[in-house]
Amino acid sequence: MCAVVLFRKTLAVASLIGNSTTFVLAGERTRRKDPSDNLEIYTGGFNISNLHYWTSVSATAAPFFLVAGVWFAVFGISLAFTCLCYCCCPREPYGYSRTCYAISLIFPFLFTIAAIAGCAVLYTGQGKFIGITSDTLDYVVSQADVTAESLKNVSGYLAAAKSVDVVKIYLPADLRGTLDNLVAKTNSFGNTLSSRTQDNRRKIKDGLNGVRLALVILAAVMLCLAFLGFLSSVFGMTCLVYFSLVILGWILVAGTFILCGVFLFLHNVVADTCVAMDEWVQHPTAKTFMDDILPCVENAIAHETLVQSKQVSFHLINLVDNFLANFSNRNFPPELGPPLNYNQSGPLVPLLCNPFDSDLTDKDCAPGEVGFHNATEAWKSYVCQVSSAGTCTTPGRMTPQLYSHMASAVNVSYGLYRYGPFLVELQDCTFMRRTFTDINTWYCPDLRRYTQWIYVGLVIVSAAVMLSLIFWVIYAGERRHRVYTKQFMIGGGDHNRRLDQWRSKEFYVGVSLSKIKFKKFKIF
Structure with missing residues (x-):
């Protein structure tokens, strides 16, 4: 028996090696x-x-x-x-x-x-x-809802990125042109995932x-x-x-x-x-066969969304940093006037850290840069008070309006960056594997x-x-x-005869197919 099991396991390993x-x-x-x-x-x-x-x-x-x-x-x-x-x-029962x-x-x-x-x-x-x-269905539905909600949030950030501007400077036109279709596909995928999961749960529960x-x-x-x-x-x-x-x-x-x-x-x-x-x-x-049925393998939408989110985040951060480096942190002659000179002064505004290189690979922040988590707070100290003409009346490198535009760009960039790991997990099935592990364990x-x-x-x-x-x-x-037997014992002869039979401990009983015959035998 052990030899058979070992032989089967050997065949399985050989098959896996031979057909990787x-x-x-x-x-x-x-x-x-x-x-x-x-x-x-x-x-x-x-x-x-x-x-x-x-x-x-x-x-x-x-x-x-x-x-x-x-x-x-x-x-x-x-x-x-x-x-x-x-x-x-029919026949009479006996005995x-x-x-x-x-x-x-x-x-x-x-x-x-x-x-x-x-x-x-x-x-x-x-x-x-x-x-x-x-409970299992509720867990699966909750995971699907998390996925759908995350996709909707990503599409919301992508849609918001189209309208983000820094002093009327927007994302590149070709990039904005691809966002509409991607937002529509992402929303459709999220809505379909959520609705189908809810429908399946309802049908299964019914x-x-x-x-x-x-x-x-x-x-x-x-x-x-x-x-x-x-x-x-x-x-x-x-x-x-x-x-x-x-x-x-x-x-x-x-x-x-x-x-x-x-x-x-x-x-x-x-x-x-x-x-x-x-x-x-x-x-x-x-x-495996699951490659044909699991949504993570159909990763075109997830991959496209991941790439586009990185591109949008990269370009938005570049817009912010270019404006800070070329406008806010420079001292233009007063005669140039707004938007080049709005009477900015004081310490230079730290640049926003861009987590991506031009090829969209990850990179580390340079010294002195601020990250997504503290950029808006750090920049508040560089905001000046403005006059009715929109120029600074106190030391500072950003007007409140500029700060608002910068904060919007940071929020959208951070939102897209924050959902990057989720999109990666959705693309390479890490999300599904974690869900399967939880189901298998719990x-x-x-x-x-x-x-x-x-x-x-x-x-x-x-x-x-x-x-x-x-x-x-x-x-x-x-x-x-x-x-029937008891009734027959009680119903045979008169009372005295039955009493005599009982005293002598004898009685007669017998059964045939056509008539009743009596045979004598002892009770005890």
């Missing part, structure tokens, strides 16, 4: 027989776009479907045969076994207890499963509410069926047992076994998904546990009620035989 562009997610866990491929072992891993994956995982639920079919057919035929014999070939009678009474009681336990497991499991699934209601009703009906069946058998309500409870239980047991298969299928899909997410996070550079264990509780509870309930049905029929027959 493909990685099979959850390969070991998803090795199952595929009915659609002549029962060959499925080796494609977790791939929801592959039909063979779905057929192979569906095959794990086949035993329950088979049990449901066999039960429905065999018990139905047996029930029909019993009714046919009872109606068409009964105390052992069979006791067993047929004890086992339904035990199976009723088992049904109660199964219903408790089922009810608890479905409640916890619905709760953890709702489906979960239906599943919850169905499971609660099923648990209640099966519990009532077990109780009523046991009590009806004990109190001899044969007609109720045969014509109502047995037929209803026959159908419900078949349906419950089918549900067992469905939830086993769901349990396996959930477990496969969790394993696949974990392996995808651990192999960030490997190519939610997957409970999802796997509670789906297992549900199908285990269904199995217990199905088996308990199925066996109860059989013993209800047996007990009903044994009880009928017992009642």
